[in-house]
Amino acid sequence: MKLQYKLSIPEPHTHMANITINAKRESSDNYLDFFIPSWSPGSYLMREYGRNIRIFMAHNKLGERLTTKQIDKGIFRIDFSASDLKHPEELEFSVKYEIFCHELTVRTSHIDQSHAFIHGPSTFMGVLGKEMNSPELEIEINPLWSKITTGLTDISEKRDVFLYSAADYDEFIDCPIEIGCHETDGFMSHGKPHELAFYGQFLSNGISETKVKEDIKKVVDHILATMGGAPYDRYVFMTHLAPGLFGGLEHLNSTALQYCSYEFSQEKGYKGWLELVAHEFFHLWNVKRIRPLELGPFDYTTEALTRMHWLTEGLTSFMDQYFIFRTDYYSLEDYLDCLKANINRYQQTPGRKYHSAEDSSFNSWIKLYRPDENSNNSSVSYYLKGGLIFLVLHMKLLEQGKGVLDLVDALWKRYLANPKVGVVEDEVFEMIREIGGEKLRDDFIYLVKGVDEIDFESLFNKFDLVFEYDEAKADLGINVEFKGDRVVVKSVRADSSAHKSGLNAGDEILSVNGLRFLKADYDNRDKIFIENKRYTLLISRLGHVMPQEILVEKGLRSIKSIKVKEGANNKEIETKLKGSMPV
CATH class of the missing domain: 1.10.390.10 (Neutral Protease Domain 2)
Structure with a gap:
């Protein structure tokens, strides 16, 4: 079954995408069930993308309304036999729906005035029980924007029509789309083009766009040489930069990356971003091709369980x-x-x-x-x-x-x-x-x-x-979050001082031995708590204020550093750990 999609975003500030699907049914199809995936390959959580659909309707080619009914989460049935039609013999029909897109992660879609990031599984419906071969997508670009970046195959014949295709539905939704005025660049590696798209910005701090491209290319060159070449014709890196972002998701010939603008601008954080690039790029082989038996072909409506x-x-x-x-x-x-x-x-x-x-x-x-x-x-x-x-x-x-x-x-x-x-x-x-x-x-x-x-x-x-260890210190055994200056327990480590005393996640620590306990005090806790000493905490739990006794014990030992043994040769160890290198 061939599906022809059209994506339009006339009012980006509403975060709504309008989707039209044109198709032709078989004469024996009394009904068709259109579904939107509940999850995304590579991200193992039932995200229930159907919750974002606002309107779903269908008409035949002559404009006659077809009977539709939602029959499950994210599944809508078009019942041709139950429709009151003057021309029941008409096989061509269209589906229209609106979907809300305002969650900027690598496994959801995000639309605002600045751009549209379209994650296929969260946006495009398919048909249950049908082979959906050679789907096509027309993108009606909003005048606010000037660029489209995607791993989909561009089959546009005119400059004012943006038309794309894929081999099948799986490939179609596995190609995210970035639409906007983003920065673009690219390079060649092993005879294949690699495209770069950057949305957002970072503090330069000595890291230029040229350096970013050169560093990505160096990583790609090395991995392709290691793996013996590229299993694709073209590859796309899409990166979103904004404070607090982190994430990556692999796709068949592209990846979506998200990273904190501030971390990206620091040397250590930047190298962490290169790790992310390497991680998602290596997924081209491991997961997108080498994969456990259970991970494909996919049933997008239920979990794909694997022990691997x-x-x-x-x-x-x-x-x-x-x-x-x-x-x-x-x-x-x-x-x-x-x-x-x-x-x-x-x-x-x-x-x-x-x-x-x-x-x-x-x-x-x-x-x-x-x-x-x-x-x-x-x-x-x-x-x-x-x-x-x-x-x-x-x-x-x-x-x-x-x-x-x-x-x-x-x-x-x-x-x-x-x-x-x-x-x-x-x-x-x-x-x-x-x-x-x-x-x-x-x-x-x-x-x-x-x-x-x-x-x-x-x-x-x-x-x-050799391992060098830090001396274990007095430790409460909690992770906290701050609400203003207030200290609230987020989690309690098993067998820790807090766990043994009965401190709970959600408890707010008001005071220690009668002294107010705030964020600055928690940050200075190594100077406040002494090993093997009892303290009286005043906590707020579920709206009740109560005392909580705690015996502070020694925490966990950690490795301070891993160092080369005295007298050993650093270069020889480095060479051995790296293993054989590609020629």
Whole structure:
């Protein structure tokens, strides 16, 4: 079934998009069910995009109104047999609906006077039970704007008509669209064009647009050389810059990136943005092509459960920092600082004792993407643990003169051999056996399925890298948020002083031993609380003011630094950790 879409945004300040779909039904179609996805591939939460639809109606080509009825969340039925028509034989018809778009994330759409960012799954409806081949989209551009950037194929024949196409519905909604007056640029790599689009602004602080382009190109050049070329004809980077933004979402031939303007302007934050670029770009291979069996073809109306996000996001989370290290944006010291931060975060997550990487993957729809006060106590991020188990795998392979890229190569060859069918975990485990032997395979399986502690320190010692620890200090064991100067508990770490005393998320700490306790005091808490001493807190809980006794105990130990062992050769360690480089 061929669908021809038209997108118009006549009044951007209302945040509404008007969508028209022209189609032709089969004579045997008594009804058709139009749906809007409930979720987006790569972002595992039921977002229920149907909540943003305001009007849905349908007419045949002759203008006769067709009977429509909403039959489920985001699903609307056009009932041709129930419609009162003078010309029931007419097969061509159109659908019109309005949808609200005012949420600036990489997995939602956003429209205002400055631009329109159109995320396909949150905007474009499809038809249940039909193959939707070669959809086309006409964009009626608002006079406020002058540019359109998208991974869709431009099939426009006239300069005043903006017409695009895709192979099928999956590809169509997998190509986000940026419309506005954004900055654009581009470069060639491995004979393929790469387009850049930037919405928003950043403080220059020595970072120029030319440098940004050169740095993206360097990362892309390296990854393409590592992976043996580009699996696309053209690639698009879309970046939104605004204070407080962060996020990225992979697409088949493009990515949407969002980053904080202030962080982008600082050296450390800028390198973090390059990590994000590498992360989403590597997803071209890992997830968009190499994928678990359960992740495609998609049912956009229900969850796609998999136990293998340790592969989709864990491997990618290891590779992003690894690529930035291999391209020399991270020195050895920088890279070890990244690994230190990852290990500390993992070891300070109580949920690691209860959820394996496999458990975390399977529960992504109700855990990782729906965090609450107890999340860190009951689960662990598959991004975090997944990245760390691939770090362990990489270092153990390095001992054999190999590395994680040997596994990536095996995964890519498996995809090329059978691109229509995703992998299952036993295939990945067998690849590891073939590369590193049975013991390494068994060790890796245990890392994926187990919850025992990981001995990072002994592994690093084998590479002449030593851990230096901070002395554990008196610690309440809480995360807080500030409401003005007021201190409110956001979460309580399991087995901490606060947890043992009965302090709750949502409690406001009014005073400590009779002295008012405000934001500045919390920031200075290391000088206020002493280990093994009792304190009386006055808290407000659910509108009731009450005292709360707490015995402040020693907090968690953390790694202060990972350093090269005295007498060892920094350059040799750096070269070994990087592994073989592309020619």
